[in-house]
Amino acid sequence: MTKYTDTGKKDTRSGFGAGLLEAGKADSRIVALTADLKGSLKMNAFADAFPERFIQCGIAEANMVGVAAGLAITGKIPFIGSFAEFVTGRVYDQLRQEVAYGRTNVKIASSHAGITLGEDGATHQTMEDIALMRALPEMVVLAPCDYNETLQATLAAARWEGPVYLRFGRPAVPNFTPEDRPFEIGKAWVMNEGKDVSIIACGHLVWEALQAAQELEAEGISAEVVNMATIKPLDEEALLATAAKTGALVVAEEHNMAGGLGEAVAGVLARRQPAWVEFVNGADRFGQSGTPSALMAAYGLDAQHLVAAAKRALARKK
Amino acid sequence: MQSHEQLKIIATQVRRDILRMVCMAKSGHPGGSMSSADFLTALYFNEMKHDPATWTRDGKGQDMFILSAGHLTPVYYSILARYGYFPVKDLATFRQMGTLLQGHPSIRGGVKGIFQTSGSLGQGLSAAAGLALGKKLDGDGERVFCLCGDGESEEGQIWEAGMFAVHHHLDNLVAMTDWNGQQIDGPVSAVAGEGDLAAKWESWGWQVIVADGHDFASIEQAFSLARANQGSGKPVMILFQSDMGHGVDFMAGTHKWHGSVPKPEQLEDALRQLGETPLGDF
Numbered sequence: 101m102t103k104y105t106d107t108g109k110k111d112t113r114s115g116f117g118a119g120l121l122e123a124g125k126a127d128s129r130i131v132a133l134t135a136d137l138k139g140s141l142k143m144n145a146f147a148d149a150f151p152e153r154f155i156q157c158g159i160a161e162a163n164m165v166g167v168a169a170g171l172a173i174t175g176k177i178p179f180i181g182s183f184a185e186f187v188t189g190r191v192y193d194q195l196r197q198e199v200a201y202g203r204t205n206v207k208i209a210s211s212h213a214g215i216t217l218g219e220d221g222a223t224h225q226t227m228e229d230i231a232l233m234r235a236l237p238e239m240v241v242l243a244p245c246d247y248n249e250t251l252q253a254t255l256a257a258a259r260w261e262g263p264v265y266l267r268f269g270r271p272a273v274p275n276f277t278p279e280d281r282p283f284e285i286g287k288a289w290v291m292n293e294g295k296d297v298s299i300i301a302c303g304h305l306v307w308e309a310l311q312a313a314q315e316l317e318a319e320g321i322s323a324e325v326v327n328m329a330t331i332k333p334l335d336e337e338a339l340l341a342t343a344a345k346t347g348a349l350v351v352a353e354e355h356n357m358a359g360g361l362g363e364a365v366a367g368v369l370a371r372r373q374p375a376w377v378e379f380v381n382g383a384d385r386f387g388q389s390g391t392p393s394a395l396m397a398a399y400g401l402d403a404q405h406l407v408a409a410a411k412r413a414l415a416r417k418k
Numbered sequence: 419m420q421s422h423e424q425l426k427i428i429a430t431q432v433r434r435d436i437l438r439m440v441c442m443a444k445s446g447h448p449g450g451s452m453s454s455a456d457f458l459t460a461l462y463f464n465e466m467k468h469d470p471a472t473w474t475r476d477g478k479g480q481d482m483f484i485l486s487a488g489h490l491t492p493v494y495y496s497i498l499a500r501y502g503y504f505p506v507k508d509l510a511t512f513r514q515m516g517t518l519l520q521g522h523p524s525i526r527g528g529v530k531g532i533f534q535t536s537g538s539l540g541q542g543l544s545a546a547a548g549l550a551l552g553k554k555l556d557g558d559g560e561r562v563f564c565l566c567g568d569g570e571s572e573e574g575q576i577w578e579a580g581m582f583a584v585h586h587h588l589d590n591l592v593a594m595t596d597w598n599g600q601q602i603d604g605p606v607s608a609v610a611g612e613g614d615l616a617a618k619w620e621s622w623g624w625q626v627i628v629a630d631g632h633d634f635a636s637i638e639q640a641f642s643l644a645r646a647n648q649g650s651g652k653p654v655m656i657l658f659q660s661d662m663g664h665g666v667d668f669m670a671g672t673h674k675w676h677g678s679v680p681k682p683e684q685l686e687d688a689l690r691q692l693g694e695t696p697l698g699d700f
Contacts, residue, residue: 152555155551158581158582162541163544165544166541166543168548170484170544170545170546170549170550173475173477173545173549173552174477174548174555194541196538197536197537198534201524202525203525
């Protein structure tokens, strides 16, 4: 089993903040906008380094999207940042009209995604954002797994020509991917080779998938772990390759069933190469207040539930 | 510079284009197109610094325009074509399958003159503010114009953009409202009680100019005041008092022609009222 070591817990949003600063140093076209959440989005370092290129929009997300689109038309590369719910659901039409259909080079920095936002509760916890963003034609949807990968994904988003939705989270989580591994949009990453069952995961669930693979290995089950940090465009060839290898899959995400990574994977398999799939996700529910770890356990989004799901997938294959 | 007489001729031809376009397409929005035809003609032919030959979507070196009230494509397309952005004969394709002249402005066809998609109401002023801010960041002295509807101004995002433009001192932004007092369901006053737009924009911190949207002297004066405002640190709102359906007696002053198309005999009557121009129909 490929070994990954947690080098110390860090929040993925800080990876975004560090990536934004680095991207901003490399390219003067990059500007950052927020709707009164500069600190939460870790934009402080960028704002301090480039005060003219940091645009505070106040608590007016709809206007922020339009302003970003206008800036992009004049040649800037705007990153707009807010909580995932407020930069997707609240402004879905603005993103659809001004960014996606208007084909403006706007990057949507979406923090505090999923239930790990924690104590604020369901009003602020979106489990539907991936579905909304996947539905937009041409939108790139990214959900990196840790600090290092989020930093690299931010750099990749800055380089990409066109709209990108970049999803990350609030809590400090294990940081285990290499520091300098370039993020390639549209490419899955097989983090652990296996032959019995495949676990396809994104975001916070990738670490859990690696833990689950270790537990499964101890029981004599060889699990392949695929980090599907690009949800759209989905790496279909990598998916088909792992499906052909194991014939049994688990898809894990901190998102509801409808429109998430699970349905994206199932859609490809149904069309090209049917295989058994088990889903580990938030089902069809709202979140609630609680600590991130308590919520993840309560909603079945941890290694223990992944192990059980892997065994179910294996049993169906036989 | 076009004389007021020349502007009148162009605006008359634009009104003929509007009516013929919507009748050929059997759909579209003639009412607001006709109420805004005069000041938009003056804007494009006398006020904006722009050139179709060197036009690019990023607006470098030119003034820019956003049609926030995106349903006013008939007047918009007619003026763009009459100014030379694309062939006048293309107006015949308006709203037809496969056309570049979509029901609401789209950047997808690469139509020269269109900077941004619009039509979902309330959003264009934000985009225009972004353009204005982009020009400021680049040290570009050109300006950004934006047309909103008074009905459209019921959208909350208009007022978000209004706050933003003042806070960021966007004195290179000139917004205009086609203040015709009508919207789909009836008079604006009956639908939403929007109240005094001049007082509202003033209280928001904008430089407000009220003008007669059908009097070229008044329009010219408004644009002149707006030009002089650059450097003041405040954005400008020109409220053009206008009549929906202006120019044709049975269409004027009522909401009923917001999105309705004249019947063939009504078109004939309307074109007779407007009269022919030396510019000729498309």
